[in-house]
Amino acid sequence: MDEKGRSFKNNMEDEMDLKRGPWTAEEDFKLTNYIATHGEGRWNSLSRCAGLQRTGKSCRLRWLNYLRPDVRRGNITLEEQLLILELHSRWGNRWSKIAQYLPGRTDNEIKNYWRTRVQKHAKQLKCDVNSQQFKDTMKYMWMPRLVERIQSASASAASLISTTGSATTSSCITTSNNEFMTYDYNNNNSIGERLGVMNNNNYITLENSSVAVSPVSDLTDYYNAPKPNPDQNLVGPQMLPDNYFDYSGLLDEDLTATHEQSNLDWFENIDEVVSSSSESLWNIGESDEDFWFCQQQQQFNNNNDF
DNA sequence: AACTAGACCAACCGCGAGTAC
DNA sequence: CGTACTCGCGGTTGGTCTAGT
Structure with a gap:
């Protein structure tokens, strides 16, 4: 199988395994833990390594918009x-x-x-x-x-x-x-x-x-x-x-x-x-x-x- | 109590730019 | 140089909550 074919297969597999919708506490825990030890970036591989059935995009978004420790919550002043x-x-x-x-x-x-x-x-x-x-x-x-x-x-x-x-x-x-x-x-x-x-x-x-x-x-x-x-x-x-x-x-x-x-x-x-x-x-x-x-x-x- | 409409917000999607190979 | 991949951005969607009827 050539490079293109392998990439296509991987994408298809990723698509099939992907989870969408609201994040669970367990997923949050996995993502936070992984980033705490390995740092952020390379979101697609991060997602795989952390054992998350999510796209890299989804992980990045969850981290930046919700899990990051300096995210400020509450009403806009x-x-x-x-x-x-x-x-x-x-x-x-x-x-x-x-x-x-x-x-x-x-x-x-x-x-x-x-x-x-x-x-x-x-x-x-x-x-x-x-x-x-x-x-x-x-x-x-x-x-x-x-x-x-x-x-x-x-x-x-x-x-x-x-x-x-x-x-x-x-x-x-x-x-x-x-x-x-x-x-x-x-x-x-x-x-x-x-x-x-x-x-x-x-x-x-x-x-x-x-x-x-x-x-x-x-x-x-x-x-x-x-x-x-x-x-x-x-x-x-x-x-x-x-x-x-x-x-x-x-x-x-x-x-x-x-x-x-x-x-x-x-x-x-x-x-x-x-x-x-x-x-x-x-x-x-x-x-x-x-x-x-x-x-x-x-x-x-x-x-x-x- | 049941239903509806609107507000809010987390999450997804598509796209373009940058980067690696 | 071309292709694939990654990242980040702005737009959009859909679920949940709440107030009103």
Whole structure:
């Protein structure tokens, strides 16, 4: 039998013996043990040597996404959400690249977050997740709000960390200079690059980017875009040139009211939450976020009606 | 209690790039 | 140089859980 034939036969045998679907505890044990003694890599032969009836691919995925000791589990924090949104605006669906900036998070986890949470909100707003409208909503509404919430929480979180010593592992934080960066809470030092600066508690500019940011979504474009004549006594959100929505009306008026109220609710919650556990601290965002998005959806639909 | 819809997430698949032979 | 293999990435699927009816 020639080399091709042997390879084909081996592949057929592999196919016949292969196991798919959820991993058992025994398989996990075998894989973890094998990697502990022999290291990772050469996944196909690793699978055979470890006595696993799995493809190399499957072993690699299981190790990277689940068994690796530094995999961080649990809810995506506010800081991580902010990072994901920002990095996605930079790089798009480059999940593995984005994951590099979120220690312990896998590309799969981030991808799942994006598809379930972010795309859900796009659906609620009745617009495409890749549309400029939704990108702007994220950039000018959602992200500033996240920053606000992070800042609000940071004081409480900081005291929590100082008392417990190891409340979290690593994440992205905002500093007193309005910078935000990846941070190792356990060792109390910065472990990543400085990612950007907040302006007026509202906007974020990214620095040190090795990849050009799309000029269309650059804030300077937003500011430089000709504004409607202020003398025009227009009511409600106004369409700017180049299809920019003017969200300032939303920020200043209706939204602020609901926003402040939801913040009040949130602040009422946070003392209680912080005193209970750090895990819960990051969980409270979801209902608040959903509430906020309901408001956005209404406003957004009003915009389109206008 | 039974059913349904939606959310979540682990796992699979296909493809392209890199590497070994 | 061509082929097979490996690896990693992004897209997709399907199982499980939960909330609502």
